[in-house]
Amino acid sequence: MIVYFADRQLNILGTASTGLPDGIAILSDEKNEELESGVRTFTVVFAYDDATRELITQNVAVGNFLLRSADDENEFYTIITTEHDTDDQTVQAYCEDAGLDLLNTIAPAFENADSDSHDVEWYINKYLPAGWTIGTNELSGTQVLSWDGESTVTERLLSIANSFGGELDYSYEIEGLNVTERKINLYAHRGSSTVTHQLRLGYDISRININKSVENLATAYSVKGGTPKGKSKPIDLSGCNYSSDGTTTHTPADPDDPYQIVGKQVRCIPAMAKWASKLDSDGLILREYSYDTTNKKELFSHSVAELCKVVDEETTYDIDFIDFPPDARVGDRINVVDDKDELYLEGRILKLQKSVVSGETKVTLGEWVIKSSGISDRLLAIADELRRNMLDAVTISVISSNGLIFNNTAISTTLTATVRYGDEVITNQTRLEEVFGDEVLIKWYHNGSLAGTGFTYSISSANANESIIARLED
Numbered sequence: 158m159i160v161y162f163a164d165r166q167l168n169i170l171g172t173a174s175t176g177l178p179d180g181i182a183i184l185s186d187e188k189n190e191e192l193e194s195g196v197r198t199f200t201v202v203f204a205y206d207d208a209t210r211e212l213i214t215q216n217v218a219v220g221n222f223l224l225r226s227a228d229d230e231n232e233f234y235t236i237i238t239t240e241h242d243t244d245d246q247t248v249q250a251y252c253e254d255a256g257l258d259l260l261n262t263i264a265p266a267f268e269n270a271d272s273d274s275h276d277v278e279w280y281i282n283k284y285l286p287a288g289w290t291i292g293t294n295e296l297s298g299t300q301v302l303s304w305d306g307e308s309t310v311t312e313r314l315l316s317i318a319n320s321f322g323g324e325l326d327y328s329y330e331i332e333g334l335n336v337t338e339r340k341i342n343l344y345a346h347r348g349s350s351t352v353t354h355q356l357r358l359g360y361d362i363s364r365i366n367i368n369k370s371v372e373n374l375a376t377a378y379s380v381k382g383g384t385p386k387g388k389s390k391p392i393d394l395s396g397c398n399y400s401s402d403g404t405t406t407h408t409p410a411d412p413d414d415p416y417q418i419v420g421k422q423v424r425c426i427p428a429m430a431k432w433a434s435k436l437d438s439d440g441l442i443l444r445e446y447s448y449d450t451t452n453k454k455e456l457f458s459h460s461v462a463e464l465c466k467v468v469d470e471e472t473t474y475d476i477d478f479i480d481f482p483p484d485a486r487v488g489d490r491i492n493v494v495d496d497k498d499e500l501y502l503e504g505r506i507l508k509l510q511k512s513v514v515s516g517e518t519k520v521t522l523g524e525w526v527i528k529s530s531g532i533s534d535r536l537l538a539i540a541d542e543l544r545r546n547m548l549d550a551v552t553i554s555v556i557s558s559n560g561l562i563f564n565n566t567a568i569s570t571t572l573t574a575t576v577r578y579g580d581e582v583i584t585n586q587t588r589l590e591e592v593f594g595d596e597v598l599i600k601w602y603h604n605g606s607l608a609g610t611g612f613t614y615s616i617s618s619a620n621a622n623e624s625i626i627a628r629l630e631d
Contacts, residue, residue, distance in 0.1 A: 158183065158227035158513040160201065162216035167336050171216045173203055175514055181209050181216070184247065185514050188225075188232075190487045192347060192507045194315060195325040197254040199225060199234050204247050217248045224331060227513050228483070233329035233336055235260070254327055258286045264313035268386060269303040269452075277343060280317045284310050285341065292328060292340030296321040303451055305383040318343055320455060322404075324488070348488020352503060356478070358495040359592075360579070365495060366475035375467045376432055377424040378446035382456040393421040394460075397453050401461045406454060416461045423460045428468035472525065474502065481518045485509070491522070496594055502526070552577045553599070553627050571615045574599050574627045585612065593629075602626040 160183070162170040173181035184202040201223075205213040223234045234252035237260075241248050253260060264284050277296045285291075300320055304313065318325040324347045330338035356362050382392040400410035400417050407414060415427050422443065433440030444467075448459045476493065485491065487509050493502040508521035554577070559570035576583040576599070583589050589597060600607055601614040604624050608614070616625065 158186065158225070160226070161224040163222040163224065163336075165220060165222075167222065170221070171212060173216075181205060181213055183514060186512050188509075188511045190509050192324065192487050192505075194311075195318075195327065195347075196311065197232060197234070197327075199223070199232070199252040199254070200249065201252070202247055202249045204245075206246065210246075213248055217250050222336075223250070223252050224336070231329065231331045233331070233339070258288070259310045259314070262286060262310045263307050264304070264310050266306055266386075267302070267304045269301060272301050274299040274301045277317060277321045277323070281314060281341060281343070284313050284317075286310070289339050289341060291343065292338075293342040293344065295345040296323040296343045300455070301452055302455065305385070305449060305451055314341060320458075344488075346488065348486050348506065349490060352490050352492050354482045354485055354489065354491040356481075356491060356493050358493070358497070361478065361480050362476055362493065363479050364475075364477040365493070365500070368473045368475070370471045370473075373467050373471055374432070374442055374469075375444040375464065376428040376440055376442045377419075377422045377444075378460050378464050379422050379443055380456060380460045381421075381445070381447040382453070383449040383451045385451045391447075392451055392453060392456065394418050394423065394453060394457055395421055397457060399454065399457045401458070403461065403465055406458050406461075408454075416464065418457065423457065423464055425464055425468045431469075474504070474522065474525070476522065478518070478520065481520060483518075485520075493522075497591060551629050553629060555627055569617050571613055572601075572625065572627070573613050576629060597629060600628050600630050602628065 158176075159172055159174045161172050164170060171181070173183050175183045175186075182204045184204050186199070186201045188197060188199050190197045203213060203217060217236065217239055219236050219239055221236050223236055225232045225234065232254060234254045236250050236252050238251045239248055267283075276299050278291055278294060280300075280302060281291055296318070298321065302317065302320055304316070308316070314325065321343075322345070324344050326342050326344070326347060328340045328342055329336055330340070358365060380394050384391045397418050398409045400407050400412075400414035402411075402414050403416065410417065415425055417424050417426060423446075424441070429440035429442075431440065432442060446460055446463060448456055450456050450459070474493070482491075485506060487506050489506050490503060491506065493504065494500075503526040504522035505524040506520055507523045510519040511517075554575045555572050556575075557570045557572055576589060578592065581592065583592060586598075589599070598610045599612055601609040601611075602625070603609075603616075614625070614627070
C-alpha cells in the first residue's frame with residue numbers, strides 16, 4: 158500500500174508505504190466503510206526517524222489530503238486529526254473521504270414554500286460545492302423536499318438520497334498524481350443485489366452465534382415532524398391520506414397495504430395481528446418516532462422505513478470468519494450456510510473494516526433474509542449449488558486389501574475409499590453426511606453399472622480386465 162500526501166492545492170508533498178525501505182513507513186492501518194453514511198474513514202499510523210522528522214510534520218498535517226492506493230483502489234481522504242507521539246516517534250492520522258468542503262460546509266434551511274417538485278439532481282446540485290459533480294445516478298422521479306434546520310452538506314446530501322429511496326458514495330478520478338474529478342454517486346442499491354459469495358460453516362466460517370430479542374419491538378409509531386417557520390408546534394400525520402406497501406407510498410390510501418395512518422400514528426396492520434394476545438388483544442405496541450421535516454409525505458415515508466425494521470423479533474448473528482472474500486464490497490449480498498442446523502442466511506454487508514498491514518477484515522452484516530431448509534425453493538437451490546461445488550472439489554483415493562495386480566488369476570479383494578475435501582479426510586458415512594448432507598453416497602460402478610454403495614466394495618471375479626469406479630454422488 159502507498160499513500161500520497163497533498164496540500165490544499167493538490168500539490169503532491171511526499172509518500173509513505175508499507176513496503177519501501179526508505180522514507181516514511183506505515184506501521185498500521187484501518188479502513189472503515191459504512192453503507193448508511195456512504196463515507197469512508199481511514200486511520201493510519203506512520204513511523205519516522207531523525208531523517209524524516211521534518212518531512213512527516215509537513216506531510217501529515219490536518220487539512221492536507223491523503224491519496225490511498227491499494228488493491229486496485231484509489232481513494233481520496235482529508236486528514237481530520239493527528240496524534241503525534243514523540244516517545245514512539247509515530248504519528249496517527251484519522252482521515253475522512255468526503256473532504257472538508259462537504260464536512261465543514263453548512264447547508265441552510267430550505268423552506269420550499271411553493272411546494273415545487275424537483276428531481277434528485279436538482280437538489281444535489283443545489284448543495285454541491287465547486288469542484289464536485291454527479292457521477293452515477295440511478296434515482297428517478299421528483300420530490301417536494303424541505304429542511305427546517307441547518308446541517309452539514311454531507312448530512313444534507315445523505316438526506317436527499319434517502320428521500321429518493323437511494324444510497325450514495327463518493328469517488329475520485331486520479332490521473333498520475335493529480336485528482337481530476339470528485340464525484341457523488343447515487344444508487345438505487347449499492348453493491349451486488351444478487352448473491353455472489355457463498356460462505357459455509359466449518360470452511361469459511363468458524364462460528365455462528367444467534368441472538369434474538371423483542372426488546373425494541375414496535376407495531377406502531379406515534380409520529381412527529383419538524384416545526385414549520387412561523388409556527389409553534391411540529392407537524393404530525395393527522396388527516397393524511399397515505400398508505401404504503403413498505404416501498405411505495407400510495408395516495409389515496411390503499412386499505413390492503415400493511416402500513417396505515419390512524420390519527421397521529423403509523424400502524425403495521427399485519428404485525429399488530431401477529432403480536433396480539435389475550436393480554437393485548439389489538440397487538441398495538443406503540444413507540445414514538447420523530448423526523449425533522451415539514452413535508453408530511455416525507456415524514457410518513459421515513460416513519461414506514463423505520464417501522465419496517467422493528468415490527469418483528471430482532472435477530473442478530475455474530476459470525477467468526479475464517480476466510481472472507483477479498484473482493485466483497487459494501488452493499489453486496491452474501492449467503493451464510495450451516496447445513497448441520499439447516500440454517501440458510503442471506504445478508505448484506507453494511508460495514509467493512511480492512512487492514513492491509515495486518516491482513517485482517519472485519520465485517521458487519523444485516524438486512525437478513527432467514528429461511529430454513531424445506532421452506533424456500535430458492536435457498537434450497539443455493540444449498541444444492543454449494544453441495545455440487547463441493548463435490549466437484551472432492552478427490553477419492555481407493556486401496557485394495559489384496560494388492561492391485563492380478564495376472565491370470567481370480568480377483569478376490571476389498572476396495573476401500575477415502576474422501577478428501579480440502580484438509581478434511583473422510584473415512585465413514587456419518588462424517589460424509591455431516592459435511593455433504595444426508596443424500597450423498599459413495600457409489601461403485603462395475604463395468605459402467607451401479608454395483609454398490611458405501612466406503613467398501615468387494616470384488617470376486619475371474620476377469621482381470623473389468624472397470625471399477627468410485628464416485629461421490631447424491
